[in-house]
Amino acid sequence: MASLPEAEERPEFRFGEGRISGVLSVFLGALCVLAVLCFRYPELLTTPELRAVLPLDLVRVVLFCANALALLFGALCFALGGQRRLAFTGIALAALAVGLGGSWVETPESVESARYVGVDWFVLDLLVLALVFLPLERFLALHPRQYVFRRGWRTDLAHFFVSHLLVQLTVLLTLSPAKLLLSGVVDPDFQARVAALPLAVQFVLALVLADLFQYAAHRAMHTVPALWRFHAIHHSSTCMDWLAGSRLHLVDIVITRAMSFLPLFALGVDDTALTAYLVFVSFQAVWIHANLRTRIGPLRWLLASPEFHHWHHSAEKEAVDRNFAVHLPWLDRLFGTAYLPDRWPERYGIEGDPVPESWPAQLVWPFRG
Ligand SMILES: [Zn+2]
Ligand SMILES: [Zn+2]
Known part of the structure; x- marks a missing residue:
């Protein structure tokens, strides 16, 4: 049990410090790697229900944009002198996604799978929820001083990851x-x-x-x-x-x-x-x-x-x-x-x-x- 985090002294993110671009670069880079892997190994990593309804051409366009943004944000983080570890990780992940085939990655024509994990479901749900709720929580926050990376976020993300995979x-x-x-x-x-x-x-x-x-x-x-x-x-x-x-x-x-x-x-x-x-x-x-x-x-x-x-x-x-x-x-x-x-x-x-x-x-x- 903890009191609400109203006593934080320094804001988590400030424009011009490179931390926002670094975090975005890592986030998008990681999702791109997972998305490319879904294209490469759909029988293992994707859910039949999503495969049936997702417009793949549109997904490839989104993947291309996300990959480009991951590289751009990584470069911006470097340029702003932000945390180099974040910039390096974001750019490395984006480069890995390109190396694995990027948005042009080939995918098998027909897919049959008896056992699979829902990596596609994890990527899609995390991206949509982050796009909707992160800005909302920025502008309509009940606790404005609560960090995005507050206590326990890794644990919650792990729960989110595993429940989507399984x-x-x-x-x-x-x-x-x-x-x-x-x-x-x-x-x-x-x-x-x-x-x-x-x-x-x-x-x-x-x-x-x-x-x-x-x-x-x-x-x-x-x-x-x-x-x-x-x-x-x-x-x-x-x-x-x-x-x-x-x-x-x-x-x-x-x-x-x-x-x-x-x-x-x-x-x-x-x-x-x-x-x-x-x-x-x-x-x-x-x-x-x-x-x-x-x-x-x-x-x-x-x-x-x-x-x-x-x-x-x-x-x-x-x-x-x-x-x-x-x-x-x-x-x-x-x-x-x-x-x-x-x-x-x-x-x-x-x-x-x-x-x-x-x-x-x-x-x-x-x-x-
Ligand atoms: Zn309860
Ligand atoms: Zn609850």
Whole structure:
């Protein structure tokens, strides 16, 4: 548990020092290397779902621009006398991406893969979220003095990386309980009637039922000691930002998602509504953790927002075991677990800071007695 970082004396980034360009160079250079590797080894490093929908010509254009920018920012960092280690690493990564084939890299014509890791999903999601949330957190920061590279960012990035890489495994484990429990139980005619409902109705149905089941799973995570050890990893964050929500133990991810998927598969929501729900959920999950002072007025009881979920992460006594809903705060009002005063929390985390800091230590911690 830590107080909010309001006492930092020196800003993290200042124009003209070369640090911004150095960080951008390393970030883009690393993503370019991973993207080129995805083109070279799609059977191992890419997900069939993304392969089916990504416009590869556009991806190559983006890759070309990112590679050029990585080189340019690296050179700019050198020119500004910024941290030479950053400039050198960024330029080396960009050069490596070019050496591996760059945006002209050849890719196999047809791809079949039984086992894969979601490197493409990691690159795409990290790039999109960083592009959306880093500027937002700059201009609408709840804690303006909180660093981008604040305490624990490496751990959160490691969680983000691994959960994206293991997407095949987690989806399989997430869907298995629904398939196992529901096969032969649900009436196909009922499912066909649900799938024929207007898309907006199916979307709202999915949101309400998934969050109801998710509420139950989340509350159990806080109540049952053996489950809490897994969920405590998520609550060990002492800083809230767009990356903090990624701090989730793999067991926590599988249990919570498996529960929220159960009603969706029982209902037989159609694929478009399911995709809309998944896109909405993935953005909302990032938004509610973000370092944003955005408030949504009276809608705050309708839809979970940063102020609602920040209180779930608060270390203040009155807020412990409150606000379990992820999408719909009125569920907490309904069940008497809501806590949303007219101010922001003063500190986040768990009393006593019991959870270790590094990713490997967090992975094994819940299994230790
Ligand atoms: Zn929780
Ligand atoms: Zn959270």
